[in-house]
Amino acid sequence: MAIVTPYSNLTALVIDDMAVQQTTLRGHLTLLGITKTEAVSTAEDAVRNIKAKRYNLILCDYNLNQKTDGQQLFEYLRDQQLLPPDTLFFMITAESTYASVAAATEHHPDAYLLKPITAGDLEDRLKAMLDKRDALLPITLKLSKDDMQGAIEECDKVMAGKSRWYMSALQSKAQALLKLGKHEDAKAVYRAALELRNDLTWARLGLARAFKAAGQHEQAIQAARDIVDTREGEKNVAAYDVIAESMEATGDPEGAMWVLKEAAQVVPSARRYRIVGESAYRNGDLDTAKEALTKATKASKGSVVANPQDSLLLAQTHVDLGDAAEALKVLAEGAGSFKTAPSFTSVALAIQAQAEVATGATEQAAKTMARARETLRKGKADFATIALAKAEIMTGNEEAGLKLLESAVSADHENRRIKQMIGKALRDTGHEDKIKAVIESAAAGLETKVSDARKLLRNSNIDEAVATIEQAVRDYPENTGVLLQATQINCMALRLKKDLNADRIERVRTYLTRLEKLMPANDRVIMMRRYFRETIGMLEASALQH
Numbered sequence: 001m002a003i004v005t006p007y008s009n010l011t012a013l014v015i016d017d018m019a020v021q022q023t024t025l026r027g028h029l030t031l032l033g034i035t036k037t038e039a040v041s042t043a044e045d046a047v048r049n050i051k052a053k054r055y056n057l058i059l060c061d062y063n064l065n066q067k068t069d070g071q072q073l074f075e076y077l078r079d080q081q082l083l084p085p086d087t088l089f090f091m092i093t094a095e096s097t098y099a100s101v102a103a104a105t106e107h108h109p110d111a112y113l114l115k116p117i118t119a120g121d122l123e124d125r126l127k128a129m130l131d132k133r134d135a136l137l138p139i140t141l142k143l144s145k146d147d148m149q150g151a152i153e154e155c156d157k158v159m160a161g162k163s164r165w166y167m168s169a170l171q172s173k174a175q176a177l178l179k180l181g182k183h184e185d186a187k188a189v190y191r192a193a194l195e196l197r198n199d200l201t202w203a204r205l206g207l208a209r210a211f212k213a214a215g216q217h218e219q220a221i222q223a224a225r226d227i228v229d230t231r232e233g234e235k236n237v238a239a240y241d242v243i244a245e246s247m248e249a250t251g252d253p254e255g256a257m258w259v260l261k262e263a264a265q266v267v268p269s270a271r272r273y274r275i276v277g278e279s280a281y282r283n284g285d286l287d288t289a290k291e292a293l294t295k296a297t298k299a300s301k302g303s304v305v306a307n308p309q310d311s312l313l314l315a316q317t318h319v320d321l322g323d324a325a326e327a328l329k330v331l332a333e334g335a336g337s338f339k340t341a342p343s344f345t346s347v348a349l350a351i352q353a354q355a356e357v358a359t360g361a362t363e364q365a366a367k368t369m370a371r372a373r374e375t376l377r378k379g380k381a382d383f384a385t386i387a388l389a390k391a392e393i394m395t396g397n398e399e400a401g402l403k404l405l406e407s408a409v410s411a412d413h414e415n416r417r418i419k420q421m422i423g424k425a426l427r428d429t430g431h432e433d434k435i436k437a438v439i440e441s442a443a444a445g446l447e448t449k450v451s452d453a454r455k456l457l458r459n460s461n462i463d464e465a466v467a468t469i470e471q472a473v474r475d476y477p478e479n480t481g482v483l484l485q486a487t488q489i490n491c492m493a494l495r496l497k498k499d500l501n502a503d504r505i506e507r508v509r510t511y512l513t514r515l516e517k518l519m520p521a522n523d524r525v526i527m528m529r530r531y532f533r534e535t536i537g538m539l540e541a542s543a544l545q546h
Helices: 019-031 043-052 070-079 098-104 119-144 148-160 166-179 183-196 201-213 217-228 237-249 253-266 270-282 286-300 308-320 324-337 342-358 362-375 383-394 398-411 416-428 432-458 462-475 480-497 502-518 523-545
Strands: 011-015 036-040 057-061 088-093 111-114
Touching: 011 019, 011 043, 019 036, 019 057, 019 119, 036 043, 043 070, 057 070, 070 088, 088 119, 111 119, 119 148, 119 166, 148 166, 166 183, 166 201, 183 201, 201 217, 201 237, 201 523, 217 237, 237 253, 253 270, 253 286, 270 286, 270 308, 270 416, 286 308, 308 324, 308 342, 308 383, 324 342, 342 362, 342 383, 362 383, 383 398, 383 416, 398 416, 398 432, 416 432, 432 462, 432 480, 462 480, 462 502, 480 502, 480 523, 502 523
Parallel strands: 011 036, 011 057, 057 088, 088 111
Antiparallel strands: none
16 A cells, blocks of 8 residues: 655656666655656656656756766756756765755755665655745745746745745845846845845845846956855855956956856866857957867767857867867767757858868868858858858958858847957958958947937937837847847837837837847846836826826
């Protein structure tokens, strides 16, 4: 007869490459009354199962002895938003050093257990985490639905009870306020937490993020530095990210790169190496880019976290360093690993053409270039367009290459990183003298369109202003600067006309959704969403009064 316990209704997934350990863990779960369990041996099988079914509890071995370890898998599941808000993820490890690994990473499992574990160990941790999950579930569900105001209200309810979950609710409230763009309110909550306990790293980090979100970058850098300068916070990579992002925002991308290198030493993961490699490449530090991207490709080769961009940028780096043969080797290896990723093949052809030019195979390069053009036609603000533009210039099609670079600027004229890469492409191809013309002229054209729309608005030509910025959006649908301006101008039009125009409101929602995909968790987008929310609230209040 099955054992009936408070946990009998839970479903569980065991992820472990050793059959004996799978049996042991399933046995522990059975003793707790959890009989609806499944077990898999690899990260790939785990991802497939988690996509297909919903589990209440996941037990994952840290050292899977496969190409993906438990922490990489967990971070992948979080990044891809594959774990429901009420799913508990426990890491099982024999390594006593895992505590420092978990503390330093961006994502933390709900709990970790050191081997050997017993059913009693598992029950103690499970009971504690279920208590916490249930107490905070109203908050978690609101957050998962992106209902920040609702989450804040639920946080206040928990905090009013003065329970042991008070600090957890306080932390969630501050995070929700940040996502609403209410920087000062968030700062006040973080400071209140620090008054209760001045050693709370999450509150100090939140305060640094609030400074950054408010554009107070020097304060953000100092607050984050204060964290990494302590023994408790020296491995907090999120603090390094705040410093790097703030430095980049203030025009110091090279300084940001060195900070990111520090973070990669703290957490030597494929993800961290990738970030360093991309930053180093943009800054023209090709040796650092080569080293970091080589580590990224090796660390993730064959795993669920493997990223085709790592191999593509590594191949481009080899071309730029004058090692065309190594570039072709990287592309050939990537073709086998990423044969189901169409974006890899298209960009790889552009880089292959560059490598063939470098080795003197000009006829073959021309043929490869023709194939590359078929797959990469419309210029975007991305690495693919820049790689194709470089290939065009190197194969003698200078005019086509320069036009592509201009289109990349126009596609997102406020994107500093893209401008960096375009400047590098022009220097690499002997066109440094054209940097100003290509980048500044294309950007100026977009600025003029935006300026014209804002001028019309100032002169009370509201419909003409909206029509002008809407045309810019149609011409450049992924230009984040144009989308931000279109959002703001439409909101201003709603306010000036004092009209809850349904079409205009829906347009703004569409722009904000597009912006959040193009610029996830971006401070400017958060502020624009706040402005839209306040606009609707103001108009609805006015309508009620009348």
